[in-house]
Amino acid sequence: MPLVKLETRKGQAVRHGDSELVPRARALTVQLPGPRGVFVWNRPAGLEVRNAGESYYLRVRDKTRATVSIMVFGTAALLAVLATGKRRCLKKTSPV
Amino acid sequence: MNVEEKATREETEMMISEMIRHNFDRFIDVASVESVYGKPVQKDDALIIPTAEIMSGMGFGTGFGENPQGDGGKRAQNGGGGGGGGRVVARPVATIIADRDGVRVEPVIDKTKITIAGLAACSLLGFMLLRLLRHIS
Known part of the structure; x- marks a missing residue:
């Protein structure tokens, strides 16, 4: 097998x-x-x-899985955006 | 290891592998169509077929060892052991309804699961937002 x-x-x-x-x-x-x-x-x-x-x-169609998947990927995308924003803020505020 | 011990060990190994094979086959049987489609139920003019998703997994491990020196060089020692575990999870997915209007698939929505996922996502996002705001201010 x-x-x-x-x-x-x-x-x-x-x-x-x-x-x-x-x-x-x-x-x-x-x-x-x-x-x-x-x-x-x-x-x-x-x-x-x-x-x-x-x-x-x-x-x-498994609607429960589809909904949970959208939530997981949406959250991951938002977290990535937030992390990028945070990095940009830190770059701006840090002394050269 | 003497002949008798060797024979016992081989017998035990064979018994364990036979048991594992039997359980394996039972777990693989879960992959059949009949296991995800329930028995059709006739209600008035409608025929209802429940459907479910099944996830099953199992694992085994065995080991044998021998110490020819034995305990203090008196007698050779050997032994073996094994362990295993498995789990089967089933979850309803949809219901198929065949009636006078035709055949349709009605989804089964697990509100508890969605709510838990939503709460977890909101908590994580809230936590990250708070951390970001603290850095900005």
């Missing part, structure tokens, strides 16, 4: 009326050689909807 594996798997189709729903999941597997350890991150990727010959894909 490779060290790092990212794969999208299809699940069993579920029928509802005329529609057929095929779930898909994306899994990241990290396995240490040995075997010494394993890490698995499995999340729902989306849903393939087949209806009367037509098919479309619905993505499953």
